[in-house]
Amino acid sequence: MRAEKPSSHDDPARLALLRYRIGPEAILELIIGDITTESTDAIVNAANSSLLGGGGVDGAIHDAAGPNLLAECQQIRQKRGPLPAGQAISTSGANLPARYVIHTVGPVWHGGSANEPETLASCYRESLRIAAELACVSISFPSISTGAFGYPVHDAANVALRAVAEVLQQPHPVTLTRFVLFDPRTHKAYARAAQQLMSIAELQMKIECSG
Ligand code: AR6
Numbered sequence: 001m002r003a004e005k006p007s008s009h010d011d012p013a014r015l016a017l018l019r020y021r022i023g024p025e026a027i028l029e030l031i032i033g034d035i036t037t038e039s040t041d042a043i044v045n046a047a048n049s050s051l052l053g054g055g056g057v058d059g060a061i062h063d064a065a066g067p068n069l070l071a072e073c074q075q076i077r078q079k080r081g082p083l084p085a086g087q088a089i090s091t092s093g094a095n096l097p098a099r100y101v102i103h104t105v106g107p108v109w110h111g112g113s114a115n116e117p118e119t120l121a122s123c124y125r126e127s128l129r130i131a132a133e134l135a136c137v138s139i140s141f142p143s144i145s146t147g148a149f150g151y152p153v154h155d156a157a158n159v160a161l162r163a164v165a166e167v168l169q170q171p172h173p174v175t176l177t178r179f180v181l182f183d184p185r186t187h188k189a190y191a192r193a194a195q196q197l198m199s200i201a202e203l204q205m206k207i208e209c210s211g
Pocket of ligand 1: 034036046047048053055143146150182186
């Protein structure tokens with residue numbers, strides 16, 4: 001992973017844009033913002049197993065998407081039951097700018113010895129797998145599990161970025177992965193994790209220039 005300078009085409013309204021290159025052609029971005037306004041092909045929802053909505057980013061996505069999103073979630077829920085943590089499913093984007101919403105369930109933080117890192121990594125891997133199946137080239141993630149589910153944000157940022165970087169090291173249909181972080185503290189945690197990740201030799205990451 002290499003850091004890249006934002007280009008002159010970037011929207012100046014993008015707060016705190018940091019950009020990195022992963023592997024041959026994937027771009028990873030960190031911004032501060034509201035994921036419901038993103039026009040990437042897919043946005044990811046940090047849902048709960050019921051799939052029937054909730055607070056935080058889940059509530060914001062359902063509010064912005066309108067009732068058709070809930071209706072789709074209800075149908076999926078009826079068909080397959082609750083969604084286990086670490087898994088993901090997709091719906092349309094309903095009234096959102098994004099074409100699809102990928103709903104995943106992060107782990108509730110129980111202190112770190114209940115497989116939380118593996119479950120959290122699985123959320124990111126599964127979301128990218130589904131995005132590829134849907135032929136998406138771009139996806140936006142929130143910081144899964146670091147709100148109501150209580151996952152410490154620095155640890156979650158490391159797990160999240162590493163999981164994404166490992167997938168995108170290989171050729172992948174998704175070439176833009178954007179983390180839309182809701183507050184400066186979360187953005188800072190992800191920026192720090194990105195910095196650490198760039199020095200991990202086995203992921204072949206090195207800094208090219210700083211954004
Ligand atoms: N855009 C981007 N990020 C947001 C937004 C937004 N509009 N709103 C909040 N965040 P949380 P979790 C951030 O609690 O920890 C729900 O009730 C928020 O600041 O939304 O995975 C679900 O139904 C935080 O950094 O998700 C589940 O029951 C991050 O999103 C439960 O919460 C995640 O916080 C899931 O908990």
